[in-house]
Amino acid sequence: MAGPVASEDQRFCLREVLDTFRLSLSEKKEVYLEHYVAGWRGLVKFLNSLGSVFSFISKDAVNKIQILVSYLNGENGSQYVTVQSMVKYELENDFVDQTKRGSHPESGCRTLLRLHRALRWLELFLERLRTSTEDSKTSVMCAEAYNESLAQYHPWVIRKAAGMAFCVLPGRSAFFEVMNVGPPEQVVAMLGEALPLISEVYQITEDLYTQHNLLNLP
Numbered sequence: 693m694a695g696p697v698a699s700e701d702q703r704f705c706l707r708e709v710l711d712t713f714r715l716s717l718s719e720k721k722e723v724y725l726e727h728y729v730a731g732w733r734g735l736v737k738f739l740n741s742l743g744s745v746f747s748f749i750s751k752d753a754v755n756k757i758q759i760l761v762s763y764l765n766g767e768n769g770s771q772y773v774t775v776q777s778m779v780k781y782e783l784e785n786d787f788v789d790q791t792k793r794g795s796h797p798e799s800g801c802r803t804l805l806r807l808h809r810a811l812r813w814l815e816l817f818l819e820r821l822r823t824s825t826e827d828s829k830t831s832v833m834c835a836e837a838y839n840e841s842l843a844q845y846h847p848w849v850i851r852k853a854a855g856m857a858f859c860v861l862p863g864r865s866a867f868f869e870v871m872n873v874g875p876p877e878q879v880v881a882m883l884g885e886a887l888p889l890i891s892e893v894y895q896i897t898e899d900l901y902t903q904h905n906l907l908n909l910p
């Protein structure tokens with residue numbers, strides 16, 4: 693019998709996202725690309741459940757996920773197992789446009805950099821959510837996190853559109869419900885578990901990109 697709710701496959705679950713980010717870290721503290729993009733896929737499910745106002749954001753995220761998945765599934769997929777191996781492979785083979793977009797406009801390195809910057813937004817936003825109170829506004833927390841991170845990389849028109857989308861975010865309690873974890877105390881506890889993982893993945897990538905001077909790829 694067809695039901696009115698989204699299929700299990702489409703339903704967001706914070707636990708699943710947390711697990712994928714946990715799986716993305718290897719013992720050697722490398723980042724597995726497969727699980728990194730799976731984490732983003734899970735987050736996009738969340739965004740999709742918030743309505744069509746956010747589809748211009750989720751489309752961009754999906755596009756970047758698909759670019760990375762196509763490398764992972766391509767003939768050189770073994771070079772894309774970790775973010776570290778991807779950076780090494782693409783740099784050694786001159787597959788990265790370093791100063792302006794040219795013959796490699798969709799390299800793995802520049803594509804991942806866009807998601808990496810968004811991961812910083814996520815980290816800042818989730819930390820605000822974790823420490824928020826009942827009367828805190830998700831729109832304000834989201835905008836503050838955005839202004840401190842991603843906004844500096846976006847032109848005026850995107851900043852404006854993002855700002856308008858933030859205004860229609862559900863309030864804190866409805867937002868917590870979509871997270872599909874349980875009562876607010878459990879959401880807060882799970883955010884406390886998720887944040888160190890997300891921060892670690894972010895920092896490992898940030899250090900790698902700094903080391904190879906990749907933080908400003910066009």
Ligand SMILES: CCCCCCCC/C=C\CCCCCCCC(=O)N[C@@H](COP(=O)(O)O)[C@H](O)/C=C/CCCCCCCCCCCCC
Nearest residue numbers: 706735736738739748749752753806807810813834850854
């Ligand atoms: C744990 C549950 C709570 C949080 C759930 C958050 C769910 C968020 C899911 C996805 C986030 C979207 C990631 C967006 C990646 C944006 C990458 C980017 O910067 N792209 C721009 C540059 O790309 P190139 O042109 O250089 O290829 C591109 O121009 C961007 C276009 C779309 C607008 C991006 C706005 C980003 C706002 C991020 C906040 C999302 C708000 C979600 C509200 C919960």
